[in-house]
Amino acid sequence: MKKNVSLEKRKTFRHGDLRNALVTAGLEMARAGGPNAVILREATRQAGVAPNAAYRHFAGQAELLDAVRSACLSRVAAAIEDEMKKHKAGRNPQAFARKSLHAVGMGYLGFAMREPGMFRTAFSVPPPVHSPDPANTASMGLNPFQLLSLALDRMQESGLLNRKDRKGAEYLAWSTVHGLALLALEGPLHKMPREMVLALGERLVVMVERGLS
Amino acid sequence: MKKNVSLEKRKTFRHGDLRNALVTAGLEMARAGGPNAVILREATRQAGVAPNAAYRHFAGQAELLDAVRSACLSRVAAAIEDEMKKHKAGRNPQAFARKSLHAVGMGYLGFAMREPGMFRTAFSVPPPVHSPDPANTASMGLNPFQLLSLALDRMQESGLLNRKDRKGAEYLAWSTVHGLALLALEGPLHKMPREMVLALGERLVVMVERGLS
DNA sequence: ATCGAAAAGTGAACACTGTCCACAAATGCC
DNA sequence: GGCATTTGTGGACAGTGTTCACTTTTCGAT
Numbered sequence: 001m002k003k004n005v006s007l008e009k010r011k012t013f014r015h016g017d018l019r020n021a022l023v024t025a026g027l028e029m030a031r032a033g034g035p036n037a038v039i040l041r042e043a044t045r046q047a048g049v050a051p052n053a054a055y056r057h058f059a060g061q062a063e064l065l066d067a068v069r070s071a072c073l074s075r076v077a078a079a080i081e082d083e084m085k086k087h088k089a090g091r092n093p094q095a096f097a098r099k100s101l102h103a104v105g106m107g108y109l110g111f112a113m114r115e116p117g118m119f120r121t122a123f124s125v126p127p128p129v130h131s132p133d134p135a136n137t138a139s140m141g142l143n144p145f146q147l148l149s150l151a152l153d154r155m156q157e158s159g160l161l162n163r164k165d166r167k168g169a170e171y172l173a174w175s176t177v178h179g180l181a182l183l184a185l186e187g188p189l190h191k192m193p194r195e196m197v198l199a200l201g202e203r204l205v206v207m208v209e210r211g212l213s
Numbered sequence: 214m215k216k217n218v219s220l221e222k223r224k225t226f227r228h229g230d231l232r233n234a235l236v237t238a239g240l241e242m243a244r245a246g247g248p249n250a251v252i253l254r255e256a257t258r259q260a261g262v263a264p265n266a267a268y269r270h271f272a273g274q275a276e277l278l279d280a281v282r283s284a285c286l287s288r289v290a291a292a293i294e295d296e297m298k299k300h301k302a303g304r305n306p307q308a309f310a311r312k313s314l315h316a317v318g319m320g321y322l323g324f325a326m327r328e329p330g331m332f333r334t335a336f337s338v339p340p341p342v343h344s345p346d347p348a349n350t351a352s353m354g355l356n357p358f359q360l361l362s363l364a365l366d367r368m369q370e371s372g373l374l375n376r377k378d379r380k381g382a383e384y385l386a387w388s389t390v391h392g393l394a395l396l397a398l399e400g401p402l403h404k405m406p407r408e409m410v411l412a413l414g415e416r417l418v419v420m421v422e423r424g425l426s
Numbered sequence: 427a428t429c430g431a432a433a434a435g436t437g438a439a440c441a442c443t444g445t446c447c448a449c450a451a452a453t454g455c456c
Numbered sequence: 457g458g459c460a461t462t463t464g465t466g467g468a469c470a471g472t473g474t475t476c477a478c479t480t481t482t483c484g485a486t
Contacts, residue, residue, distance in 0.1 A: 013480055014434060036249060041472065049435070052474080056434050061473060123400050145401065171393070171402065171413050172420055178400070179392025180384070187336050187391070188358065189384065200384050207385055211424025226452055227463060254443065265445080266464050274444060 019057040019067075021047040026068040030121040034186075038068050038121070065121075072122035073143060076111050080147045083107030097154035098209065104151045105177045105205040106198070108144065112181035113194045120185055123178070148174060155212075165213050173208050180204055232270040232280075234260040239281040243334040247399075251281055251334070278334075285335035286356060289324050293360045296320030310367035311422065317364045318390045318418040319411070321357065325394035326407045333398055336391070361387060368425075378426055386421050393417055 015021065025043040040061040044051045058064045083103040089096045112119040142150065152169050155161040161169065183189040184197045228234065238256040253274040254264045271277045296316040302309045325332040355363065365382050368374040374382065396402040397410045 013436095014482080018434080039472075040474095050437075051472095052437085052476095053435050055474080123395075168413060168416070171396070172389075172417055175392035175396060175413075175417060176385075176389045177392065178396055179388035179390065179394075181392075182336075182395055183384070183388060183391055200381060200388075203381070204385055204388060207424030208420070209424075211420030211422075226450095226465095231463080252443075253445095263465050264443095265447095265466085268445080269463055 015047065015049055015053075018047060018049060018053060021049075022054055022057065022064060023067045023071060026064055027071050027118075030068050030072060031115060031117045034117045034120040035065065035069075035124040037117070038065055040064055069121055069124070072118040075115065075118055076108065076122050076144050077142065077147060079111035079114075080104055080107035080144055081142075083110065084147065084151075093154070093158035094160055097151070097158040097160055100151035100154050101173070101209065102205050104144075104148050105173070105208070106201060108177050109181055109198060109201040112185060113197060116185045119181065123182075145170065145174070160209075161213055169212055172212065176204050176208055177201065228260065228262055228266075231260060231262060231266060235267055235270065235277060236280045236284060239277055240284050240331070243281050243285060244328060244330045247330045247333040248278065248282075248337040250330070251278055253277055282334055282337070285331040288328065288331055289321065289335050289357050290355065290360060292324035292327075293317055293320035293357055294355075296323065297360065297364075306367070306371035307373055310364070310371040310373055313364040313367050314386070314422065315418050317357075317361050318386070318421070319414060321390050322394055322411060322414040325398060326410060329398045332394065336395075358383065358387070373422075374426055382425055385425065389417050389421055390414065 022043045025046040026038045028046075029038045029042065038061075040054055041051045043064065044054050047053075054064065058067070080103070083106060084100060087096065087099040087103065148170050152161065152166065152173070156163070156166045180197065180201060184192055184194075189197070235256045238259040239251045241259075242251045242255060251274075253267055253271075256277065257264045257267050260266075267277065271280070293316070296319060297313060300309065300312040300316065361383050365374065365379060365386065369376070369379045393410065393414060397405055397407075402410070
């Protein structure tokens with residue numbers, strides 16, 4: 001649909017939506033080859049525009065990459081939300097809390113296995129820390145970090161986690177799944193089959209549950 | 214300063230040790246800027262040699278990077294060994310096992326904080342999995358993965374870990390510290406002060422200990 | 427409605443990268 | 457001593473990010 005934009009030479013001198021076109025092209029490159037495959041000139045080529053035109057919308061390639069990364073982060077958040085929405089709050093808050101934490105971890109890992117390029121792009125270079133940047137968020141309006149915090153809050157509220165252990169628990173839980181994801185994607189475990197990675201992920205989440213408190 | 218080597222033009226037409234010189238230069242670039250800062254032409258420049266000369270020793274930039282990564286991995290292993298050697302086996306095997314595992318984790322994290330560029334380079338792109346490649350090893354002849362296995366073996370032998378849970382425990386333990394390291398180095402936590410990262414690391418290792426079994 | 431400033435695109439250039447080719451010099455081996 | 461093999465040179469090419477001067481379009485104030 002919107003690819004035609006790149007093929008048929010546009011009639012208007014102005015492109016009209018160049019910034020979005022560039023980000024979209026960059027996103028596709030990130031999907032295919034990770035962060036350092038997002039090439040500025042190639043994006044302009046796909047948008048049917050001269051290379052320098054990009055500089056009217058981005059200060060440079062780094063800024064384009066930033067925009068692409070935001071888009072990738074948003075996808076990660078969406079994947080986590082999808083996983084969380086599979087379980088509704090029932091009459092057992094502790095079971096719900098466990099399921100929530102589990103969903104965050106496995107949603108994260110599942111996306112990493114499903115979309116390696118986007119995942120690697122999302123967490124490659126310095127993104128601002130807990131930015132409430134609306135571009136990073138999915139429908140619930142929370143980024144991956146905040147979704148994790150939500151799950152941990154449920155753990156605490158349901159009595160599975162005391163206040164002492166709650167502090168900084170985000171970082172501990174996040175580290176585990178993030179580490180496994182990167183070891184499997186671009187680390188020494190990159191040959192391990194995905195289902196085995198996900199199985200390890202299950203054990204990992206259990207370990208976190210047990211080890212946090 | 215150190216680059217006199219590059220400044221004084223060599224008398225011999227042959228360089229004599231070009232391969233090593235290139236790896237050394239590459240290692241310094243990796244230290245300063247991570248994996249994609251190791252530039253082939255720059256290495257030849259520092260070695261005082263024409264760019265193409267590198268192709269007599271490496272098939273291309275990727276292969277040079279591979280050699281540099283091996284060197285980095287070796288440093289990681291050395292850091293872990295240093296940490297492990299701080300504790301000798303006493304009369305309490307369980308305490309020794311715990312200290313060993315702790316040392317592996319903190320040696321790993323400590324190196325990551327101390328030498329971010331080298332660490333990121335060591336684990337950036339696909340290295341062969343558990344290669345007994347002697348280039349990746351330090352004085353004990355073990356790479357980081359094997360050092361971790363050793364520590365976990367001690368856990369099992371001393372009865373802290375049963376056979377069921379021992380299987381694949383390397384990957385679970387490794388994931389945690391690796392994840393924290395990368396989140397802190399090139400992820401959303403890159404602004405967190407190092408001592409706080411190390412403090413989190415302590416909690417993380419404890420969590421692993423408790424959560425594994 | 428006009429006209430002028432600002433926005434958005436073009437074209438040509440530069441420095442830098444990795445890589446390949448044909449050739450020259452040094453080494454070592456018989 | 458002569459000769460093949462290694463090792464380095466010089467010159468070239470495509471691809472990248474980036475900048476500068478210029479043109480075209482749009483839009484808002486008069």
